[in-house]
Amino acid sequence: MSPVQHHRDRRSPLVLEVHELGRSAGSTKVIHETVPAPADLGIEVIGVPQGSDIELDLKLEAVVEGILVTGTATVQLHGQCARCLDDIEDEASFDVQELFFYPGREVDEDESVVVDETIDLDETLRDAVVLELPFTPLCSEDCLGLCPECGFNRNHDPAHSHGDKIDPRWEGLSGLLGETTN
Ligand SMILES: [Zn+2]
Ligand SMILES: [Zn+2]
Structure with missing residues (x-):
């Protein structure tokens, strides 16, 4: 399989420039940024409202194979308690870890690549947040x-x-x- 070159929307707040990292393994860049949440970041019963603040605390690090992104994303959650049906308003932090491979290398479909010296965190964020959300959210443990x-x-x-x-x-x-x- 050859890497697919997606067209990147540089205006998307989840697309980060990484050109200053170069390809010298060991160089790092720290991101502290608040970005608006993309649409459909959640599951039916709980999720992140579109446009709400997502705080990114990330470290981008050039490694031999690509750019390694680690850190946390803190999001606002809105949902409904599975027991009492009350609204749930919560804030939660999720661990983010993803390796974006440099182009010119064979990658699997679910692997991420650096495109035009940018990385797109959209998929990364979905993996970090959506997969961790509870199918039966509760307003409190002892609801x-x-x-x-x-x-x-x-x-x-x-x-x-x-x-x-x-x-x-x-x-x-x-x-x-x-x-x-x-
Ligand atoms: Zn009653
Ligand atoms: Zn409840």
């Missing part, structure tokens, strides 16, 4: 969920209850007992 009888959000009143159900056949009897003990 009490909804009352199975009336749908009340039990986090608002942990004591919420419908009382002990009394078998109607015993209700009359308890009344009877109440009378006799008086």
